[in-house]
Amino acid sequence: MSVPADATRSAAPAAPAPRAVPAVPLSRRSPAFRAAVPTVPWIAMYHSVGDCSEDPYRVTVSPARLDQQLGALRRRGLRGVGVAELLAARARGEGAGLVGLTFDDGYADFLSAALPLLRRHGCGATLYVLPGRLGGDNAWDPLGPRKPLLDADGIREAAAEGIEIGSHGLTHLDLTRVDGATLRAEVADSRAALSELVGAPVPGFCYPYGTVDRRAADAVRDAGYAYGCAIDPGPLTGPFALPRLHVGERDTPLRLSLKRRLHRWRRRPAEGV
Structure with a gap:
């Protein structure tokens, strides 16, 4: 607070020091609050697209529901992209209208059911394969x-x-429970095999079952990947422990919108992305 010039005159009595006033938290709706809170990339996790009648693990979304979800994103001014594209855009300060779309396991129905809908809505995605x-x-x-x-x-x-083609490991093992040699094979050998298969570098890794610890994250980094996707990485942060939200058949456009809004409050900041 600035002091008026006449407050320094010797004839004036010294003013008592003002009492400290507790800081009032900013409203979560205020621009200042939003700018002060780091956000993580919003990345949706899909698996199979097809018949949901027998789906004990809730890994399948019907084509009709996916069509509805992608349409809802587009109506909100959002566009789905692959994770590498999303992170590159964020690094340039241009990721505000983008969300990551990922499909785990590499199910054959990706080509027949998911890809046509992604094309209809002008979206990209990352496909993690084995x-x-x-x-x-x-x-x-x-x-x-x-x-x-x-x-x-x-x-x-x-x-x-x-x-975008990414690795989901060689054979879908929980990397937090394997020995060192198996860990290296699942992470590094899968990247080499996929790079040869598609004739291009493979930028991303997706941890099977979504589980990650420091050892697995370090292995992904050391293998030359640019990032690693989990589900809920717990205390780990950064580009090799990116959180994602499961999207299933029960996620109506309203429910999906709520998940997206809550994402920034439920996850820790991902430093550097």
């Missing part, structure tokens, strides 16, 4: 129907359509 299970199925799920996975040609087709 080069150790090309043309196989989701054998890691003890319950539920077997779902076919993309083969090498299918992954190349998705890449040719502009979809």
Whole structure:
């Protein structure tokens, strides 16, 4: 607070020091509050797109629901993109209207069901695949129907359509529970295999089951990836522990909007992205 010039005259008595006033928290709606609170990238996590009648793990979204969700995002002025594109835009200060769309496991229905809808709505995405299970199925799920996975040609087709291809490990193992040699193979060998398959660098990794610890995150960084996606990374922050929100068949446009609004308050800041 500035002091009036006449307050320094010797004839004037010294004014008592003002009492400290407790700071009043800014309203969460105020621009100052929003600017003061770091945000994490908003990244949606999908898996399979198809029939939801038998779906014990809630990993399937019907084409109709995905169409509805993507349409709702576009009506709000948002566009879905792959994670590498999202992070690059944020680094340039241009990511305000973008959300990340990710599809885990590399199900074959991505080409037949998800990709046409992404194209209809002008969206991109990242597809995380398992080069150790090309043309196989989701054998890691003890319950539920077997779902076919993309083969090498299918992954190349998705890449040719502009979809970012990322690694989900070689065989879908929980990296927090494997030994060092297996960890290196799942992380580094999968990147090498996919780079050769698509003829391009593979920028991103997605932790199977969404689980990550410091050792797994360090392995992803050391293997040359630019980022790593989890679900809820707990105390870990940064580009190798990016949180995501599960999106399922029950997520109506309203519910999806609420999830997006709550995302910044439920997650820790991701430093540097």
